[in-house]
Amino acid sequence: MDLLILSQFVLAGLSAGAVYALIALGFGVVHNATGIVNFAQGDFLVIGAFVAYSVLVSWGMPYWLAFLAAVLSASLVGLLLERLALSRARSKEILLLVFITVGASIFLRGIIKEIWGKRPLILPPVGDAREISLGVFAIDPQYLWIIGITLLAFVLLHFFFRYTLWGKAIRAVAVDAQAAALMGIPVPWVVAASFALAGALGGLAGVLIGPVWPLSFESGVHIGLKGFAAAVLGGYGSFGGALLGGFLLGMLEGLGAYLVSSFKNLIAYGVLLLVLLLRPQGLLGGKAEERL
Amino acid sequence: MRTFFVFAILILLLPLLITNPYYLNVLAFVGLYSLVTLGLSVFIGYAGQISLGHGAFYAMGAYGSALLGMYAALNPWLATLVALILTSLLAWFLGYFILRLKGHYLVMATLAVNLIVYVLLVELEEITGGVSGLPGIPSFCVFSFCFADDRSNYYLIWGVTLFFLWGVLRLLQGRVGRELRALKASEQAARALGIPVVRYKVAAFTFSAFLAALAGALYAHYLTFISPKSFDIFYSVEVVTMVLVGGAGSPWGALLGAFFLTPLPQILDFFEEYKDVFYGMVLMLILIFYPEGLVSLKLKRLRRNNAS
Incomplete structure (x- = not known):
């Protein structure tokens, strides 16, 4: 039955979309604090997934610990990237800062390859691996975990940004860093915290998608770019945009994989190009274009 | 310009000293990289934007011809000409739309182009292999003479590179150079002066x-063999680095x-394994501590010498 297969592709697409949304949000958080595009965002994901792999498989620890380790370690890498590299740059030109993150991404890729090797790794499933059957539909519980935890993370972050002092400080810096500094907000700390948060989001995405997608040291670039495509599609730097763009892109990819499987990867890149050419501010974004 | 002529003579005389075809091959590659970095440096330096898609354009030249x-x-010759025209049209089209956006969308757009081209090269097996x-792939030939060995290709590649180096140096000295420098110093001021910034x-x-x-x-007509591996995003990162x-x-x-980084993989044996770590590290360190690049060291020293 075609509808059944289609529904599987849609579900897989939605869970991929959840991961793209997390990555897109990671891009957005860093962008709002600093104005730069962080190329290492995809590598945070791989680091998270592989740390979880070591904790689970090599050391035989329980899943919740792997979860925590993945999020914390990727968050630490994000923090170090900002503290050790970006904050020390002699020139604060955006272009150079962006390229420092490109350097960091290549560097991290090399380190990941040294530690975990070139072979793709896949995480053991979260909880019970058996499919849940609803009448004729069979649902892989992994997908439910991914979508559920992503939505939970978005809700928690929404409350964090809206109601806590730190969340408000981060938003204030996003609006105007100078004014925020004048109000006594420690801007360097907010920037560092944004990188740590972006890292945590990457790590979370990694540990979520790890049981479904085999990841290798090179996966970061591709997933990162897809997350970026999702961010651009939804509206770069916007919270709701990240969520919308992520799920939309995931769905498009899911449907695309159903129709033309071997060129699935081209869909995300094609969408990215089209959005940049036709509607660069994204679906939810305001006017980003500089008119001449 | 005097520097240019000294450099050109050195380059042209070099094969007389070096007879080992392997070194000539490395130097020919330095020439190929120089040709790419020459154009890219004008773009990065004056337009203040970065492209991570030059691997795709490199591929389009190679596979295209x-x-x-x-x-x-x-x-x-004719195939190369057509490939060049097609690539330039695509780049113009992309640039025309994306370069009027603020921010660093071009990096991602060009990265996407590179990945698309790479996937196509791999997946369209019946056409691309x-x-x-x-x-x-046949070599370039003029009547019965073919550019088949390392020496003749060295001269062909460096001839082309020196020609464009000369052209760029001339261009930067004139009105275009002044306007580009104005653009680099302040885009808004340049625009106010009526310089067509986006153009x-x-x-x-x-x-x-x-x-x-x-x-x-x-590259394609020199090696007579090409495969997608040479045109992945790492190539783009390499030239920007x-x-x-x-x-x-x-x-x-x-x-x-180009002279500094091209021979490194050949010199360092362990390089293949640690290539990523090394490139990432060098890129980060140079950008953090010498944001104007190695050439700024020399300029500073010259200035100091002149002052004393």
Whole structure:
């Protein structure tokens, strides 16, 4: 039955979309604090997934610990990237800062390859691996975990940004860093915290998608770019945009994989190009274009 | 200009001293990289934007001219010309739309182009030969003389590179150079002076893509074999690293970067394994501590010497 297969592709697409949304949000958080595009965002994901792999498989620890380790370690890498590299740059030109993150991404890729090797790794499933059957539909519980935890993370972050002092400080810096500094907000700390948060989001995405997608040291670039495509599609730097763009892109990819499987990867890149050419501010974004 | 002539004479005399074909091969590659970094450095240095898609343009030059030769039975020169025109048109089209956006969308757009081209090269196996590559590309020939060995290709590649180096140096000395410098110093001020900012950026981008495609074609007809591996995003990262390490915005910086980084993989044996760690580290350190590139060290020293 075609509808059944289609529904599987849609579900897989939605869970991929959840991961793209997390990555897109990671891009957005860093962008709002600093104005730069962080190329290492995809590598945070791989680091998270592989740390979880070591904790689970090599050391035989329980899943919740792997979860925590993945999020914390990727968050630490994000923090170090900002503290050790970006904050020390002699020139604060955006272009150079962006390229420092490109350097960091290549560097991290090399380190990941040294530690975990070139072979793709896949995480053991979260909880019970058996499919849940609803009448004729069979649902892989992994997908439910991914979508559920992503939505939970978005809700928690929404409350964090809206109601806590730190969340408000981060938003204030996003609006105007100078004014925020004048109000006594420690801007360097907010920037560092944004990188740590972006890292945590990457790590979370990694540990979520790890049981479904085999990841290798090179996966970061591709997933990162897809997350970026999702961010651009939804509206770069916007919270709701990240969520919308992520799920939309995931769905498009899911449907695309159903129709033309071997060129699935081209869909995300094609969408990215089209959005940049036709509607660069994204679906939810305001006017980003500089008119001449 | 005097520096240029000294440099050109050195380059042209070098094969008389070096007879080992392996070294000539490395130096020919330095020439190929220089050609790409030359255009890219003008774009990065003056337009203040970065492209991570030059691997795609390089691929379009290489595969474009090879495939046109195979399927349209064009001779290598004509096939190269057509490939160059097509690549330039695509770059112009991309640049025309994306360079008017604020922010660093171009980096991602060009990265996406590179990945798309790479996927197509791998997946369209019947046409491109897929991962196993495309063998048997003919060499460039003039009447009965063919550029088949390392020495003749060295001269062909460096001849082209020196020609464009000369052109860029001349261009930067004149009105275009002044306007580009104004653009670099302040985009808003340049615009207020009536300098067509976006047109310059698009032109610089197209020019750099054109040179990358030209280098690709020279590469394909020199090695007579190409495979997708040479055109992945790592290539794009590599050439941008060369430009930034050498110093963007100065043609000499571009060459310095190419001369410095091209032979490294050959010199360092362990390099294959630690290539990523090394490139990432060098890129980060140079950008953090010498944001103007290695060429700025020399300029500073010259200035100090002149002052004392």
